[in-house]
Amino acid sequence: MTQKRAKVAVVGSLNMDVVVKAKRPPEMGETVMGEAVHFIPGGKGANQAVAAARLGAQTLMIGAVGDDPFGQSLLESLQKSGVDSRGVKTVSGVATGIASILLAEGDNSIVVVAGANGRCLPEDVEAGRELLSEADILLLQLEIPLETVLTAARTAKELGKRVVLNPAPARELPDELYRLTDVITPNRSELGLLTGRPVEEEGLEAAMRELLDRGVGCVVTTLGARGAACLSPEGGFRRVEGIPVEVVDTTGAGDAFNAALACGLSEGMDLPAAVDFAGRTAALAVTRLGAQDGMPQRKEVEAFTKRLNGG
Numbered sequence: 001m002t003q004k005r006a007k008v009a010v011v012g013s014l015n016m017d018v019v020v021k022a023k024r025p026p027e028m029g030e031t032v033m034g035e036a037v038h039f040i041p042g043g044k045g046a047n048q049a050v051a052a053a054r055l056g057a058q059t060l061m062i063g064a065v066g067d068d069p070f071g072q073s074l075l076e077s078l079q080k081s082g083v084d085s086r087g088v089k090t091v092s093g094v095a096t097g098i099a100s101i102l103l104a105e106g107d108n109s110i111v112v113v114a115g116a117n118g119r120c121l122p123e124d125v126e127a128g129r130e131l132l133s134e135a136d137i138l139l140l141q142l143e144i145p146l147e148t149v150l151t152a153a154r155t156a157k158e159l160g161k162r163v164v165l166n167p168a169p170a171r172e173l174p175d176e177l178y179r180l181t182d183v184i185t186p187n188r189s190e191l192g193l194l195t196g197r198p199v200e201e202e203g204l205e206a207a208m209r210e211l212l213d214r215g216v217g218c219v220v221t222t223l224g225a226r227g228a229a230c231l232s233p234e235g236g237f238r239r240v241e242g243i244p245v246e247v248v249d250t251t252g253a254g255d256a257f258n259a260a261l262a263c264g265l266s267e268g269m270d271l272p273a274a275v276d277f278a279g280r281t282a283a284l285a286v287t288r289l290g291a292q293d294g295m296p297q298r299k300e301v302e303a304f305t306k307r308l309n310g311g
């Protein structure tokens with residue numbers, strides 16, 4: 001039997017990641033010498049689009065870049081991975097989004113300047129309605145204006161599509177957005193921020209249940225090296241173990257996870273199977289430097305799965 005090809009739409013951000021490696025982060029007011037700097041295509045939306053395309057999904061993106069060299073190279077990065085970028089507009093006189101990323105002591109810290117992402121507007125979603133109708137699942141994050149996210153979710157539901165919301169970076173959300181969301185995917189700290197509840201092991205399930213009560217279809221919480229947890233009315237609460245790997249760079253791990261989750265669901269996997277597939281994709285992504293540069297191809301995830309199964 002041939003597997004159904006996933007059809008994924010992403011409405012979200014594109015950033016140029018300026019990645020600096022240093023032995024340790026500076027204290028406030030201190031200067032430290034870095035070891036290397038890399039300019040790597042990023043942005044949660046674009047990362048998710050690239051990851052989905054590399055996993056074999058027919059993928060389209062709606063977003064905005066500035067009319068500068070960074071904008072041009074972000075568009076090229078999408079196209080190189082096979083993402084349909086017709087929905088990404090170029091805004092004159094505005095800088096492309098930038099993420100300043102410090103890699104130190106095995107972790108990262110990120111400051112994002114939205115730039116052109118702030119110009120990704122509800123009218124762009126309306127103009128892209130026909131494009132959106134080609135997909136069967138919509139992936140959203142929170143690095144573009146909230147009104148645009150809401151319009152995209154409404155449009156997707158009107159078109160009968162499923163909506164996956166990655167609530168990153170976390171912020172307070174309108175009730176309507178919860179009700180429009182089929183799968184919400186906070187990490188542990190985003191879950192804490194959204195619910196105001198304790199999210200350590202004992203509190204985790206109750207916090208996730210709170211999001212179900214607000215109207216989402218199901219909740220998937222990513223837990224870094226500890227794997228993930230999912231909660232749905234049909235399947236209840238389940239933990240999925242993390243996969244031990246040699247970590248090089250965790251930037252974009254959540255994006256790899258979300259893209260794979262959307263692909264898996266669009267291909268017809270059930271929630272636990274899609275979460276499992278997402279965990280394997282994210283585990284591979286963290287073994288490489290850079291957000292988009294680190295996104296694995298489908299055949300690499302399949303080979304990794306074979307190795308995990310002792311094949």
Ligand code: RIB
Nearest residue numbers: 015042043044099252291
């Ligand atoms: O999720 C990782 C991404 O967050 C980076 O690529 C950076 O651009 C920030 O948006």
